[in-house]
Amino acid sequence: MELPAATPAPAPGELSGLETRGVSAWFGTHKVLERVSLTMQAGQVTALIGPSGCGKSTYLRILNRMHEMTGTAALAGQVLLDGEDVYAPGRRPSDVRRRIGMVFQRPNPFPSMSIQDNVASGLKLAGIKVGREERAHLVESSLVRAGLWNEVRNRLRTPGGALSGGQQQRLCIARSLAVSPDVLLMDEPCSALDPTSTRRVEETIAELRGRLTIVIVTHNMQQAQRVSQSCAFFLATHDTPGRIVETGDTAQLFGDPVDPRTADYVNGRFG
Ligand SMILES: Nc1ncnc2c1ncn2[C@@H]1O[C@H](COP(=O)(O)OP(=O)(O)OP(=O)(O)O)[C@@H](O)[C@H]1O
Numbered sequence: 001m002e003l004p005a006a007t008p009a010p011a012p013g014e015l016s017g018l019e020t021r022g023v024s025a026w027f028g029t030h031k032v033l034e035r036v037s038l039t040m041q042a043g044q045v046t047a048l049i050g051p052s053g054c055g056k057s058t059y060l061r062i063l064n065r066m067h068e069m070t071g072t073a074a075l076a077g078q079v080l081l082d083g084e085d086v087y088a089p090g091r092r093p094s095d096v097r098r099r100i101g102m103v104f105q106r107p108n109p110f111p112s113m114s115i116q117d118n119v120a121s122g123l124k125l126a127g128i129k130v131g132r133e134e135r136a137h138l139v140e141s142s143l144v145r146a147g148l149w150n151e152v153r154n155r156l157r158t159p160g161g162a163l164s165g166g167q168q169q170r171l172c173i174a175r176s177l178a179v180s181p182d183v184l185l186m187d188e189p190c191s192a193l194d195p196t197s198t199r200r201v202e203e204t205i206a207e208l209r210g211r212l213t214i215v216i217v218t219h220n221m222q223q224a225q226r227v228s229q230s231c232a233f234f235l236a237t238h239d240t241p242g243r244i245v246e247t248g249d250t251a252q253l254f255g256d257p258v259d260p261r262t263a264d265y266v267n268g269r270f271g
Pocket of ligand 1: 032056058070
């Protein structure tokens, strides 16, 4: 599947990269991640792959401080956005979540709210006040960047819930983009979509590359290869928590993996 070329990257220094150092995680006494260190390059798409239950979603939720919303959750290690610890004392989780947005497995627009209000709701939730004109501009530019503008420009006041599943997912991407995040986390964003909608979301990801940093969890090996430049393979066993087995350039990890467990997984021999 041919995807459009990435837009030219902004000047170096304008984009934020993300890095974790020795991140471990628990739910109660159950340790689910073990010392995960990973660099997610600014402006690139990093795919997290691995069998069910190896901790990919937990890791993603740690990156924007959603993990701590679960009562029993604990963690150790560091998450650095532009070199600064997002868990530093005094740093507000809501500020972190504005800079590091998230798109979920199932599209979750506000169904009875209009398309334009859905996009603008991200601003409201983040406490960002804008005038009417700027709001309209942000709604349009966010929908353009999410690849949805042409399909909805004549029905901005109709409910978000009336869109197709794929369009709803792109609406959720637009909602995230409206607050100008540095990083967009995507947790299996196409798993509830048909192949055509999946392709459209993948095109959107390709168009966003170079404009912000993207981290995507996917079970779809073809998708990981189509959309990402870097890849991390997670694995947990019956009695050991999830950890990274191998990380690197996507083409290399799929074409010439170093670890035999990576080779088995990317070639569909388990998981
Ligand atoms: N809220 C929770 N409370 C307790 N345990 C949890 C919770 N969320 C996840 N876990 C456990 O943490 C481990 C990792 O789960 P996680 O969802 O991060 O894995 P995953 O690799 O994303 O799986 P999948 O690919 O199936 O989504 C699993 O053992 C899971 O049961």
